[in-house]
Each structure stands twice: as C-alpha cells, then as structure tokens.
C-alpha cells in the first residue's frame with residue numbers, strides 16, 4: 001500500500017482545502033491511501049517553549065506520520081497572495097530540531113495543491129511554497145498542477161463536489177501524483 005499524508009493549511013471546519021483533500025482521498029487509486037493529518041493542536045512556534053518543554057506531542061506525532069508514509073500532499077490556502085501562517089508554522093515546527101530535516105524532508109515526495117474562492121485558485125500561494133520546499137530539499141512534484149478556483153461554488157456545504165470537470169482534475173492529479181511516488 002502506497003501512503004500519502006495530506007496536510008490542509010486551514011483550521012476551518014468547512015475549509016475548502018480540507019474538502020479538496022477529502023475529495024483526493026476519495027479518488028485515490030487502488031493500492032494507494034491518503035491519510036488526513038490534523039494540525040489543530042500544534043502551538044505557535046516559540047523557541048522558549050521548545051527549550052522548556054521540548055517538542056510538543058502533536059508535532060512529534062505529525063513527524064512520525066510523515067516518516068510512516070511515502071509522500072506529503074499539501075493543500076494550501078492563499079492569504080494576501082502568499083502562504084498562510086498556520087501552515088508555515090507547522091512546517092517550521094517540523095524542521096526542529098534542524099538535525100531532523102534530512103530525514104523528515106530530504107528527498108521526500110511532496111505535492112502542493114490548493115483551493116480558493118478567487119479566480120487564480122491559490123496560484124500565488126502554491127508558487128510561494130516552492131523556495132521553502134527547495135530549501136528543505138524535498139522532491140517536489142511538478143508533473144501536474146491543481147488550482148481549484150471559485151472553490152466556494154465547486155463544493156457544497158458538506159464538501160461534496162458539484163462540478164464534474166473539477167472532479168476529473170482532482171482524479172487526474174491524484175493518479176499522476178501516486179504514479180510519481182511509486183516510479184521515482
């Protein structure tokens with residue numbers, strides 16, 4: 001079984017990015033699984049806290065989940081044409097201690113997708129993640145892109161997709177991403 005850990009960069013109950021990952025989960029090919037991570041209990045990074053108490057349990061657990069899977073699929077919101085602080089905070093915690101970075105991120109297969117109500121569907125945010133992923137030496141997936149624009153009209157109140165074309169785009173991305181993971 002090939003496993004991918006999915007991280008939504010939003011804490012919102014009805015997050016469009018979480019809906020997107022749940023859709024991706026549904027369309028995983030046979031023999032492949034997407035596991036949805038939780039970031040809701042991860043505190044704001046503070047080196048005083050790290051020194052006093054060590055790594056918070058939710059960070060250690062998330063790190064272990066990454067180590068137990070074959071890749072990471074990030075669904076990023078876009079805030080002010082950039083990356084959301086909530087998600088950057090998670091990545092920053094995951095880079096502590098710095099000696100763990102090679103094992104957590106080094107050559108790890110990572111895909112970035114995103115959903116937003118705007119017309120560009122997180123194009124700026126997805127691009128803004130690239131220097132960070134490069135710095136962490138991940139093996140970033142560039143074979144396909146998924147920008148879900150007008151996402152507030154794509155998903156219904158319960159996160160079901162109303163649009164067949166978007167459904168096909170998600171299916172294609174998920175298939176291609178798993179192929180990248182298993183063949184690279």
Ligand code: FNR
Nearest residue numbers: 010012015016017018077078079080081116117118
């Ligand atoms: C936004 N939003 C937004 N959308 C976008 O496409 N480009 C942008 O630059 C911004 N900027 C922005 C700033 C701030 C502070 C907020 C709160 C929101 C809208 C954003 O895409 C929308 O709220 C999404 O629904 C957020 O993702 P989740 O929470 O639905 O996953």
